[in-house]
Amino acid sequence: MEPRHARYPFFASAREAVRESGVDLAALVADGDPAVDRGRERVERALTEGTVEATEPREWDTRDELLSYPIARILVSLLDSRAAVEKYAEAEAATAHRRFTEDLHQARDDGARPDPARVDQPALLREFDLDGAVRVEDPKPGQVEGKWLWLGVGAYLSYVDPGWGDDWRLVNRELVDGEVRTEREELYRLLREAVEDRVGDGLPFEGVGDELADELEAEIGDLRDLLADRSVAADLDVVAPEHFPPCVGKLLGRAQGGDDLDPYERFSLLAFLAGLNLDADEVVALTGLDPGLVADRFAYLRDDSGAQYPPPSCRTLGEYGVCENEHNHRSVAPHPLEYYSRKLREADEVVDWRDREHTDVGDAPA
């Protein structure tokens, strides 16, 4: 098992390394191996943060990191949810994209001292059978390396997504002798799509044994809870911060006061507000959070089809340390949106925050 396998566990050579090691994944799970914890973290962060990076990379060695990938695939399969598969594959691809972009930039900067954990462009292209499909355009005089490439149209069309916009449409591209003129960073975007296809391929897989499913029951319960029930978010689009549940009210108050929220807290607040159909600008106005950060998180919380990522449930917020379950109200409303919905029904009059004269704060519960 090599560091590069841990960095790119979906590469064919990494899968081969796992196979050759003879590791029994069921035994790893039964023994509570660290790779299982890292696999759970991998999926959890994919669902909540859109990344599979470890929060504490130094906790895990090459073996843990590599074996966490097949464990994560088992967990995602047991979740048996299309949304979970999509979020997971997107997160693996986003993480890989960040890593290989860094590797390729570094390879150009370092020249002769390649790091064996990192990947270079020929190896990356070979991995996806694209080595014969990419031709570097001659650099202009004085340039060491040009930014333009020519990519075989078949390869281009295999990975381009119609949802990326008009710039990607073939009619708006230079197409000469079966090659499409492509910027280097665009090639990386296409490679990210290739990673996503590869990771998602075959998921969820059938045939995870009952024994393994039983052993992973606790992990699956936690991850299911993270996915929560999308239906809870339906039909709630009134924004009345004074009726927000205590957990969200406190996070909102802290954000408005300029406190740094940790990633889980920020995710919890933004997912709740997105569940009320606030757009990113409205969230910035309400919370005072950085517009770039909100836009970035919203791109993850809402996909291009408008599908909404569900806000975390009370149980999950309890595990994040966000919830204090005052007066045991969780027993009557196990989801913050459900709590909020009850409060709205009980209120005599509700004026939407967006329709008030002063829409900046003071409206949130103390």
Ligand code: SF4
């Ligand atoms: S029980 Fe639910 S709604 Fe109440 S504070 Fe905890 S997470 Fe929020």
